[in-house]
Amino acid sequence: KTIDIASPARTQAILNQYGLRAKKKFGQNFLTDGNILSGIVSAADLGPEDHVVEIGPGIGGLTEYLARAAKAVLAFEIDPDMVKILAETLAPYDNVQVREQDVLEADLKTVLAKYFGEGAAVKVVANLPYYITTPILLALLQADLNWQQLVVMMQKEVADRLSAKPGTKEYGVLTVMLDYYAAVSVALKVPAAAFNPAPNVDSAVVSLTPKPAERPVDSPKQLFSLVKSCFAHRRKSLWNNLLQRFGKEEGVKDQLRAALQEAGIESGIRAERLTLSDFTDLYLALKKQEL
Ligand code: SAM
Helix, strand or coil, X not given: CCCCCCCHHHHHHHHHHCCCCCCHHHCCCEECCHHHHHHHHXXXXXXXXXXXXXXXXXXXXXXXXXXXXCCEEEEEECCHHHHHHHHHHCCCCCCEEEEECCHHHCCHHHHHHHHHCCCCCXXXXXXXXXHHHHHHHHHHHHCCCCEEEEEEEEEHHHHHHHCCCCCCCCCCHHHHHHHHHEEXXXXXXXXXXXXXXCCCCCEEEEEEEECCCCCCXXXXXXXXXXXHHHCCCCCCCXXXXXXXXXXXXXXXXXXXXXXXXXXXXXCCCCHHHCCHHHHHHHHHHHHHCCC
């Protein structure tokens, strides 16, 4: 009987065999807990029809579970040393393709079309490299993919920000942007001991399901750019952040006052009190003022 790649002993043996250690600069922490891996597969509700995209397969511990449960897996891996290992560890699975590429450099829509067919439905399942969790999430959400579910491991602090309520310290740009695209739930909490090496933070597996924007805007990019500016100085008022973005000339101030009034938002408030819907109101009112 073959031993799972992710088992603690085999993980260590593979690293030893190749004379490698987990690389911090690539956020390498390998999952070695079979219960967590099974939990990820059930959270993604994987079945024999599913196309799965994995980001950062590492030595293949999670990939193996995905390959057993799904139809096909495409895995992006940046580290050539890992790609070499994967050629051996994943050899028994003919439904896995590893692509040596920085996922943030990939034209995701085009690449996925190449592997799975134009517009094919995909699920993204990954134990993310934590140093780039936010850019990866934003890239996935903004790539206009036909995604059915994202099931991703991240550090708990970031997971908390994804589903934060307005007025809390976790609430911010990421919360508002996520709310535009997805419904968020925490599927699993994961202790540091589930990894080799153990990260120095707690982790959580988050499940995102797509939701149509309640109030779609012409350019989500511009909306988020506004949201970012409003949170630029969290402790300062919305008004001060808006002046910083648009300028302090009297004419601009008049336009800003008019926009705030139309949006029904008090200028003294802080961004952390505003919902996605408030930001949308503000965005539309500013546009009307040609700001
Ligand atoms: N999936 C494995 C597991 O669960 O044991 C490894 C997860 S490890 C937390 C993150 C993986 O992402 C590493 O294999 C790392 O080399 C890879 N990685 C880091 N930055 C990346 C990037 N920009 N594009 C693709 N993969 C990346």
